[in-house]
Amino acid sequence: MTKNDLVWRNFMLYMYIVILVRVLCVGRSDYRRRMFEVTALLSVFLVCIVIYYLYTNFKRQKNLPPGPTPWPVFGNSILFKKDPHGYKRLTELSKEYGDIYTLYCGSTVIIILNGYDAIHEAFVKQSSTFTDRPQLFVPLIGVSKGTGDDKPWKELRRFTLQTLRDFGVGKKSLEERIQEEITVVSDMLSETNGKPVRVKPHLLSAATNIICSIMFGARFQYDESKFTELTGVLEAIFKLNAPFAKENFFPVTRMFPSGIELIKKRSQAIEKIKRYIATTIEEHKSLFDPDNIRDFIDLYINATRDNTNPELFTESNVYKIIVDLFLAGGETTGTSLDWALLYMISFPEIQKKSFSCKQHFLLQVIGFNRLIGLEDRVTFSLPHVANKDAKLMGFNIPKDAIIIANLYSAHMDTKYWENPEKFKPERFLDLSGKLKRREAFVPFSTGPRLCIGEPLARMELFLFFANLLQKFNFKMSSEITPQSLDGIQALTLTPLPYELIAVKRH
Numbered sequence: 114m115t116k117n118d119l120v121w122r123n124f125m126l127y128m129y130i131v132i133l134v135r136v137l138c139v140g141r142s143d144y145r146r147r148m149f150e151v152t153a154l155l156s157v158f159l160v161c162i163v164i165y166y167l168y169t170n171f172k173r174q175k176n177l178p179p180g181p182t183p184w185p186v187f188g189n190s191i192l193f194k195k196d197p198h199g200y201k202r203l204t205e206l207s208k209e210y211g212d213i214y215t216l217y218c219g220s221t222v223i224i225i226l227n228g229y230d231a232i233h234e235a236f237v238k239q240s241s242t243f244t245d246r247p248q249l250f251v252p253l254i255g256v257s258k259g260t261g262d263d264k265p266w267k268e269l270r271r272f273t274l275q276t277l278r279d280f281g282v283g284k285k286s287l288e289e290r291i292q293e294e295i296t297v298v299s300d301m302l303s304e305t306n307g308k309p310v311r312v313k314p315h316l317l318s319a320a321t322n323i324i325c326s327i328m329f330g331a332r333f334q335y336d337e338s339k340f341t342e343l344t345g346v347l348e349a350i351f352k353l354n355a356p357f358a359k360e361n362f363f364p365v366t367r368m369f370p371s372g373i374e375l376i377k378k379r380s381q382a383i384e385k386i387k388r389y390i391a392t393t394i395e396e397h398k399s400l401f402d403p404d405n406i407r408d409f410i411d412l413y414i415n416a417t418r419d420n421t422n423p424e425l426f427t428e429s430n431v432y433k434i435i436v437d438l439f440l441a442g443g444e445t446t447g448t449s450l451d452w453a454l455l456y457m458i459s460f461p462e463i464q465k466k467s468f469s470c471k472q473h474f475l476l477q478v479i480g481f482n483r484l485i486g487l488e489d490r491v492t493f494s495l496p497h498v499a500n501k502d503a504k505l506m507g508f509n510i511p512k513d514a515i516i517i518a519n520l521y522s523a524h525m526d527t528k529y530w531e532n533p534e535k536f537k538p539e540r541f542l543d544l545s546g547k548l549k550r551r552e553a554f555v556p557f558s559t560g561p562r563l564c565i566g567e568p569l570a571r572m573e574l575f576l577f578f579a580n581l582l583q584k585f586n587f588k589m590s591s592e593i594t595p596q597s598l599d600g601i602q603a604l605t606l607t608p609l610p611y612e613l614i615a616v617k618r619h
């Protein structure tokens with residue numbers, strides 16, 4: 114951004130306001146006096162903004178990565194627009210400004226990393242600087258909070274990973290839990306008798322139920338009131354947890370009616386879920402047997418009885434872990450499966466190859482490790498934060514700048530992928546038909562903040578996909594209007610709602 118840009122923008126803003134004031138004052142008796150007062154006040158206000166703006170943007174932040182000119186006070190509008198193709202717009206900006214560019218949310222610096230190299234440089238090579246999460250007023254995720262030297266998130270992350278391992282990620286018991294949900298979804302599909310159906314709500318319930326089973330040791334009927342209440346509250350928390358919520362960057366908006374409403378709704382939802390967890394802990398305590406750990410709640414009770422780390426194993430931290438796993442694990446996996454089925458009906462020849470007994474090439478070879486590249490529908494990492502002033506790819510990154518990896522851009526990176534926009538599952542195979550590791554495939558992000566649920570997600574995706582494809586041939590519900598493969602950008606990239614026809618194979 115040049116100084117000319119800045120002066121020009123402020124001048125335009127000033128002129129708009131002056132014209133508006135003039136229009137409002139026309140025909141009033143004390144017109145001249147009022148005009149003078151209002152214009153003088155506005156001038157002082159604008160001079161203050163310009164001084165503040167010059168101070169924050171030019172003095173403190175020299176040699177920042179380039180980027181589009183922000184609006185004074187507000188920042189870059191691209192961050193606030195509810196644009197279903199926001200991920201594409203942010204990727205296009207990298208063509209203009211390079212793999213690393215700057216946007217502003219108010220006066221907060223947001224660094225967007227594009228392409229595999231930039232993401233790898235920040236999250237892997239310089240992980241000690243770019244791994245913490247920002248302390249947002251409306252936080253996105255609980256476990257991951259915490260900066261500074263003590264880094265409690267590291268301990269909680271270790272405990273959560275251990276939990277997932279203990280409950281059999283990669284082992285039989287968890288496979289059984291997943292199979293149970295597959296049976297429910299398959300039965301539902303069989304009952305449609307070839308009529309069009311929207312599968313997504315069932316996939317979301319199935320993914321959420323798997324986490325319920327790990328956390329609380331019980332699965333629910335999808336229409337059971339306890340389950341719908343739980344998913345309703347989680348959905349509310351999910352919706353209210355936006356990294357770019359204005360309340361995060363403009364403290365004054367927390368006092369606006371919308372801000373007060375948001376805070377009220379959040380605390381009501383959090384209260385409800387905390388009450389649910391407290392009741393479940395009490396129920397579990399009465400049946401607790403240290404030789405038969407049934408679920409995550411039992412593990413927690415065990416840890417508190419050991420009394421090894423009382424500050425870590427608190428009910429409040431249990432709440433954080435549970436909410437994180439639900440928020441991060443249900444929607445992402447359900448949506449990835451929804452995409453997988455959409456691609457199968459859109460590319461019937463690939464569906465045939467995936468299933469075909471003779472070739473079996475996709476399922477057998479790619480199988481458990483990788484689901485033909487369809488996990489890549491989470492387009493951005495969660496926000497990271499720079500924990501000190503640093504240099505990244507030749508630019509200065511100030512402490513507290515928020516860093517976001519554009520994972521979509523890594524999967525569109527022509528340095529690593531040939532025709533990246535084409536759906537070509539074979540790109541994951543080498544010439545002899547063996548699975549090829551692709552370093553630029555980072556749907557779960559990379560570095561120490563890599564998704565905790567990756568092994569669980571891979572297991573769920575593979576088992577669902579393989580079982581459903583074995584039982585059903587999926588078809589478009591309308592041959593005439595093929596379903597668009599453009600998604601809608603929310604926290605994840607979701608397909609436009611669609612129906613499919615499931616034809617039983619035998």
Ligand code: HEM
Pocket residue numbers: 254256257270324437438439441442443445446449488489490491493494495496497556557558559562563564565566567569570
């Ligand atoms: C296809 C499915 C999934 C995808 C594509 C996915 C992707 C991601 C991504 C991109 C991140 C952000 C990493 C970063 O900021 O650098 C993340 C974080 C996270 N994911 Fe997943 N995820 C999936 C499934 C799951 C599941 C099933 C769980 C839980 C069982 C889970 C739990 C988490 C948690 C707790 C974090 C935050 C980790 C931290 O801050 O330390 N995810 N995931």
